Amino acid sequence: MQDPAITEDVIAAHGFTPDEWSEVKRILNRDPNYTEMGIFSAMWNEHCSYKSSKKWLRTLPTEGPQVICGPGENAGIVDIGDGQCIVFKMESHNHPSYIEPYQGAATGVGGILRDVFTMGARPIAAMNALSFGEPSHPKTKQLVSGVVAGVGGYGNCFGVPTVGGEVRFDASYNGNCLVNAFAAGLADTDKIFYSAASGVGMPVVYLGAKTGRDGVGGATMASAEFDDSIEEKRPTVQVGDPFTEKRLMEATLELMATGAVISIQDMGAAGLTCSAVEMGDKGGLGVRLDLENVPQREENMTAYEMMLSESQERMLMVLKPELEAEARAVFEKWDLDFAIVGETLPEDRFLIMHNGEVKADLPLSKLASTAPEYDRPWVPTPAAEPLTDIPDITPMDGLKALLFSPNYASKAWVYEQYDTQVMADTLRTPGAGAGIIRIHGTDKAVAFTSDVTPRYVKANPVEGGKQAVAEAYRNLTALGAKPLATTDNMNFGNPEKPEIMGQFVGAIQGIGEAVAALDMPIVSGNVSLYNETDGKGILPTPTIGAVGLFSSLRDIIAGTGKDGDTLLLLGNTLGHLGQSALLAEVAGRADGDAPHVDLEAERAHGDFIRANRENIGACTDLSDGGLALAAFELAYAAGTGVTLLPKTISKLFGEDQARYLIACSGEQPGALREVAAKQGLTLIEVGSLGGDSVTLGDESAHMDDLTALYTSGFEAAVG
Amino acid sequence: MKAAVIVFPGSNCDRDMAVALRAAGADVQMVWHKDAGLPDGVDLVAVPGGFSFGDYLRCGAIAAQSPVCQAVVAHVERGGYALGVCNGFQVLTETGLLPGALMRNAGLKFVCKTQGLRVETSASDFTAGYNAGDVVQFPIAHHDGNYFADAEVLAALRDQDRIAFSYDGNPNGSQADIAGILSENRRVLGMMPHPERAVDTAHGGTDGQAMFRGLVGMLANA
Numbered sequence A: 001m002q003d004p005a006i007t008e009d010v011i012a013a014h015g016f017t018p019d020e021w022s023e024v025k026r027i028l029n030r031d032p033n034y035t036e037m038g039i040f041s042a043m044w045n046e047h048c049s050y051k052s053s054k055k056w057l058r059t060l061p062t063e064g065p066q067v068i069c070g071p072g073e074n075a076g077i078v079d080i081g082d083g084q085c086i087v088f089k090m091e092s093h094n095h096p097s098y099i100e101p102y103q104g105a106a107t108g109v110g111g112i113l114r115d116v117f118t119m120g121a122r123p124i125a126a127m128n129a130l131s132f133g134e135p136s137h138p139k140t141k142q143l144v145s146g147v148v149a150g151v152g153g154y155g156n157c158f159g160v161p162t163v164g165g166e167v168r169f170d171a172s173y174n175g176n177c178l179v180n181a182f183a184a185g186l187a188d189t190d191k192i193f194y195s196a197a198s199g200v201g202m203p204v205v206y207l208g209a210k211t212g213r214d215g216v217g218g219a220t221m222a223s224a225e226f227d228d229s230i231e232e233k234r235p236t237v238q239v240g241d242p243f244t245e246k247r248l249m250e251a252t253l254e255l256m257a258t259g260a261v262i263s264i265q266d267m268g269a270a271g272l273t274c275s276a277v278e279m280g281d282k283g284g285l286g287v288r289l290d291l292e293n294v295p296q297r298e299e300n301m302t303a304y305e306m307m308l309s310e311s312q313e314r315m316l317m318v319l320k321p322e323l324e325a326e327a328r329a330v331f332e333k334w335d336l337d338f339a340i341v342g343e344t345l346p347e348d349r350f351l352i353m354h355n356g357e358v359k360a361d362l363p364l365s366k367l368a369s370t371a372p373e374y375d376r377p378w379v380p381t382p383a384a385e386p387l388t389d390i391p392d393i394t395p396m397d398g399l400k401a402l403l404f405s406p407n408y409a410s411k412a413w414v415y416e417q418y419d420t421q422v423m424a425d426t427l428r429t430p431g432a433g434a435g436i437i438r439i440h441g442t443d444k445a446v447a448f449t450s451d452v453t454p455r456y457v458k459a460n461p462v463e464g465g466k467q468a469v470a471e472a473y474r475n476l477t478a479l480g481a482k483p484l485a486t487t488d489n490m491n492f493g494n495p496e497k498p499e500i501m502g503q504f505v506g507a508i509q510g511i512g513e514a515v516a517a518l519d520m521p522i523v524s525g526n527v528s529l530y531n532e533t534d535g536k537g538i539l540p541t542p543t544i545g546a547v548g549l550f551s552s553l554r555d556i557i558a559g560t561g562k563d564g565d566t567l568l569l570l571g572n573t574l575g576h577l578g579q580s581a582l583l584a585e586v587a588g589r590a591d592g593d594a595p596h597v598d599l600e601a602e603r604a605h606g607d608f609i610r611a612n613r614e615n616i617g618a619c620t621d622l623s624d625g626g627l628a629l630a631a632f633e634l635a636y637a638a639g640t641g642v643t644l645l646p647k648t649i650s651k652l653f654g655e656d657q658a659r660y661l662i663a664c665s666g667e668q669p670g671a672l673r674e675v676a677a678k679q680g681l682t683l684i685e686v687g688s689l690g691g692d693s694v695t696l697g698d699e700s701a702h703m704d705d706l707t708a709l710y711t712s713g714f715e716a717a718v719g
Numbered sequence B: 001m002k003a004a005v006i007v008f009p010g011s012n013c014d015r016d017m018a019v020a021l022r023a024a025g026a027d028v029q030m031v032w033h034k035d036a037g038l039p040d041g042v043d044l045v046a047v048p049g050g051f052s053f054g055d056y057l058r059c060g061a062i063a064a065q066s067p068v069c070q071a072v073v074a075h076v077e078r079g080g081y082a083l084g085v086c087n088g089f090q091v092l093t094e095t096g097l098l099p100g101a102l103m104r105n106a107g108l109k110f111v112c113k114t115q116g117l118r119v120e121t122s123a124s125d126f127t128a129g130y131n132a133g134d135v136v137q138f139p140i141a142h143h144d145g146n147y148f149a150d151a152e153v154l155a156a157l158r159d160q161d162r163i164a165f166s167y168d169g170n171p172n173g174s175q176a177d178i179a180g181i182l183s184e185n186r187r188v189l190g191m192m193p194h195p196e197r198a199v200d201t202a203h204g205g206t207d208g209q210a211m212f213r214g215l216v217g218m219l220a221n222a
Helices: A008-013 A018-028 A034-044 A094-099 A101-117 A140-158 A228-236 A242-258 A271-283 A303-308 A321-333 A364-369 A395-404 A454-459 A461-477 A498-517 A581-587 A599-611 A626-638 A649-653 A668-679 A703-718 B014-023 B067-077 B087-095 B151-159 B209-221
Strands: A067-069 A076-081 A084-092 A122-132 A162-169 A178-188 A203-208 A261-266 A286-290 A314-319 A337-345 A350-354 A357-362 A426-428 A435-438 A445-451 A482-491 A522-528 A541-550 A566-570 A618-621 A642-644 A660-664 A683-689 A693-696 A699-702 B002-007 B027-032 B044-047 B081-085 B101-103 B111-119 B135-142 B146-148 B163-167 B178-182 B188-191
Touching (some): A034 A303, A034 A357, A034 A364, A076 A522, A076 A541, A094 A140, A094 A178, A101 A140, A101 A178, A101 A242, A122 A541, A162 A445, A178 A445, A178 A482, A203 A321, A242 A314, A271 A314, A271 A337, A271 A364, A395 A581, A395 A693, A395 A699, A445 A461, A454 A498, A454 A541, A461 A498, A461 A618, A498 A541, A498 A599, A566 A668, A599 A668, A626 A683, A626 A703, A660 A668, A699 A703, B014 B209, B067 B087, B111 B178, B163 B188
Parallel strands (some): A084 A522, A122 A162, A286 A350, B044 B081, B081 B188
Antiparallel strands (some): A076 A084, A084 A178, A566 A683, A693 A699, B101 B146
């Protein structure tokens, strides 16, 4: 088959700027052919090369005694003691999910699971952070139902419990939904597998599903803005097969146990190209691929198509030749393809052969290391005007508005479509705060949470970035966990706009300060830019996924609160209503500055919770919706009513940071207050659990009526 | 007491089932779906939950054709015990060891939550540890749990006291709220809910323990 001619339009369609194209020609000292152009475009697009973000990502704290592997591999790794570690990462699948919600979301889950088991870890938990357009937008319902079904369809079949996540709605996501998939796996620290190849003349082996034309050009698509022609891009979305992924995981882990694996890399974005280049580059080697040996499920595929296919459930591996028979037997057992498709070369060369013909002959290291890197112009986000007036509403009407909003109503409609308990180690299912998974067969457990408040980030990227980390820290802490490390999934608009780039730079600064202060370094992450449609960007959404550890199950603050409990509020309440949930939901306003984050207070308050867990019956952090919403959620979980002493809108709905609500009884309140007083921390009584009503100052509403709002709001809006 | 847990390529509750059986005192062996026979002296075969062959074609349909299922049928025909949970229940109906079929949930969505079940009969070795009429809490997690059988089969299940569990609040549209049924000789139980996810205080409930302890104890003494 004749390759198409390389015209200016073709070059532009592959995402090259004129400067980048000149650089390609300079590196090669000739014009690339069509396949070579495809390979360069796959390696140099924003999605794979991080060319706009690298400069800033480098500034993030990534080290600590608990970190075994930081960013740069398939996933980050953190030590949990006893020779065990947690391998985790969060990654976006935004563009595909908007185009084809079920498959886009499903393959997002598949991709992140592969990143985890590629390193030798068995996945033990998943989360999903989802952002959709306003509920009334004509596409929203279809996206919600498709994405949720896709997440569930893949994870449920694969057999990993989904233990947490977020779902939010905002008009800024009308044209670009966000699907951020998180996965964590468990491995032995002495059995971790990396991607760097070693040894010359070693066989390069293809594992898993066959290659088709699906996803060709997907990574380039994911690095572009959307416009009206978006529907035409549906064929670039991959199709997932979780059954094959489950077998690929089992076979890969079994194969690793045989000792045959030198290095291994999953095929994600830009499939064969990215995985082969990665393994060669990290090992300082070249790679030759003979494409006729690639298992194919469609006829007459060209070299270009095979190199850019994003067919799912595939792996590339460098194998110890003497163990080939054992390796092959494992894959035959699981009825998966196993094919030797090439070998490692001593020289810096990426040589692609197809039926004896040279289809590409490129300097391999240049593909990886000379990808462009930009220092894009940016402007700091101007300081927000202070909030001057607050909505004229009674506290109970405010609470009702929040409870019935799909942003704050119960998400049971979503998480009941996910298997939350497979593997039978789930100690806390989704619903409030973090999820908890026991480390199988041990007395340890890990907690997972994902957090960000995009309104805050837009108003004040630095404080918003800090707040996302601080909220993750609090969600882990409220259950008694020690936060260990963080993964960041940075979703932003077009980085070529200085104000968007300014949001990115600010958020990174805030995240960096917070993870340093709270000792939860960034160990993995992902950047998704160009989340814009017709020139309108999303709210900046740096999703933070975090992992915390319980060294013993006894450390878990597992209670739900009970009738008669005293409610204590830890932390200072000034009544900050700027960018609050109340303002957004009641008045549709996004005014004022984001609440500022006092990282020292976050740390001190977190330490207080962990040090005093025996005197805490139940605990939740305060975030969107402030004291009123947190108290309702605590009462709902306890199956009681609640009475709050504060009466003003600002005290009830203010979103000041570094705060926790504690339910306790008997001698506990006194004991906690004594410790707090000694440490100079603010701990005040704000009410009690009990009865069957919610009482806010002079107003009261029956718990049943509020529960009805809380449990029906989501479905009423988008179900 | 010896138990075998069948492992299909897409099984994902096989380990959970083995853990629950071992905790109850069983000697458990995992059996690969390509194996044509069961280990000698197996008292109980457990067909676990998951997506045996990706739920392609029909849940459990491909699994029912696997070599090991012929051995399972032979085991049951010899009077052996079998427990099918979730996908395992689907497999047992596809092999014909239990009547009826599991269709897509009436709500068309996957549903995972803790579900109340009424124990309909204590007259089986699976349910002897409960009292008829007890309400127990087991997790459910399925997309195709909507039990269907024709009127004749439903009448037979009722008349012969073969409905083991029924839903307290039907989550999936099952006829007669059926959550689990017994074979005629009462030695095969198929059920959609997951007793193996309710055997440990850490699970938040231990209502499944009585099933495993009762069954293992009875078979150990048999």
